[in-house]
């Protein structure tokens with residue numbers, strides 16, 4: 001049953017723009033600081049206090065007044081007048097000729113011009129002797145108030161994914177509850193009459209539905225809540241019913257389907273979308289894989305209908321769904337990985353079909369002698385990058401080849417590894 005809707009074939013860039021235009025950041029919620037790792041903060045956070053909040057000693061030693069008590073044979077003598085421990089909240093005053101014993105991190109007394117580490121000084125009863133030249137030393141061993149952070153300075157910009165260092169900074173600021181965007185609630189619908197769940201009896205002609213497991217794993221990595229994962233046969237009525245149930249019961253922010261995108265008789269998903277009152281934003285991409293994929297809104301809920309083959313699901317998830325998730329999550333500042341295409345040296349020749357389209361390849365990126373290298377991933381290898389190749393049709397029939405040692409564009413989608421890290 002071929003449907004009548006027109007073909008909307010987008011480039012990857014056009015798809016990104018169209019997806020971003022249809023999605024907006026999810027509502028904000030307040031979460032205790034300790035639970036915010038990986039969340040996107042929704043409101044810029046400013047320093048309530050300077051850091052450090054008082055002038056601190058950076059050494060165990062002595063806080064000295066400007067004037068020594070006396071100078072005897074190249075040594076400046078001070079009168080030891082007291083002790084300041086870390087946590088002492090009483091502001092002391094050092095008078096001319098005096099020194100205070102002080103701990104690292106303790107508040108330096110008023111009138112202190114410098115701290116001298118204890119290993120440099122000699123102490124006899126209540127007298128402290130400091131080599132004269134120490135008083136001319138540039139290093140004062142005092143961290144002035146506000147040296148690291150000024151009061152009112154922006155600590156975290158809205159739209160940043162919070163990492164441990166942000167949590168440290170916010171804890172030091174005394175921030176307890178943080179406004180973050182809600183986690184995206186995602187539902188997965190795997191279609192295919194040949195599919196059985198992992199663990200079920202497998203008959204000839206049947207296949208284990210691995211896309212559900214794959215998507216659950218990468219959704220977890222992307223800080224999403226998987227609210228439903230179902231497998232449905234190739235039947236438009238059944239798929240429609242399941243989607244309607246999911247929309248009513250699970251209230252997802254986003255749905256991902258796999259399969260049912262094949263041309264001809266089995267292009268079920270576009271029929272499902274149309275019959276549910278949705279309209280595809282695009283239903284083809286000028287990308288391989290990606291010919292068979294669509295993006296639509298059903299009842300204002302976005303649906304990414306991905307093709308069935310798991311390798312295509314993996315690639316298209318990173319290329320299409322992740323930018324959509326970032327938009328829902330309110331991510332404004334780019335993550336280090338996954339957002340940019342970078343240059344890398346291709347270490348193996350790559351066979352390609354000269355399609356005139358952008359070709360995506362699962363790849364392994366490594367750092368070798370400080371240089372970024374990339375090669376296509378083997379079937380059993382964990383990919384951590386996607387190579388982007390634009391191959392213009394040049395009139396030659398058949399396959400082409402990109403030679404070894406050429407610079408190619410790639411996107412990192414996982415941690416960079418040392419060369420030969422992934423072996424099977």
Ligand SMILES: Nc1nc2c(c(=O)[nH]1)N[C@H]1C(S)=C(S)[C@@H](COP(=O)(O)OP(=O)(O)OC[C@H]3O[C@@H](n4cnc5c(N)ncnc54)[C@H](O)[C@@H]3O)O[C@H]1N2
Pocket residue numbers: 190191192194195207208209210211212258259260261262263266289290291292306307308309310312
């Ligand atoms: N005559 C043509 N046939 C096809 C064309 C074409 O242009 N002309 N395009 C091909 C392309 S490209 C793709 S992609 C597929 C799209 O097909 P579907 O999205 O309908 O996917 P299925 O046919 O259902 O499955 C394809 C393949 O993937 C396996 N699969 C599906 N779901 C799962 C799952 N949950 N877990 C594991 N594996 C899954 C499925 O068993 C098939 O082997 O159409 C081409 N055909």
Ligand code: MOO
Pocket residue numbers: 287288289290291292293307312
């Ligand atoms: O649409 Mo298919 O995903 O080109 O491989």
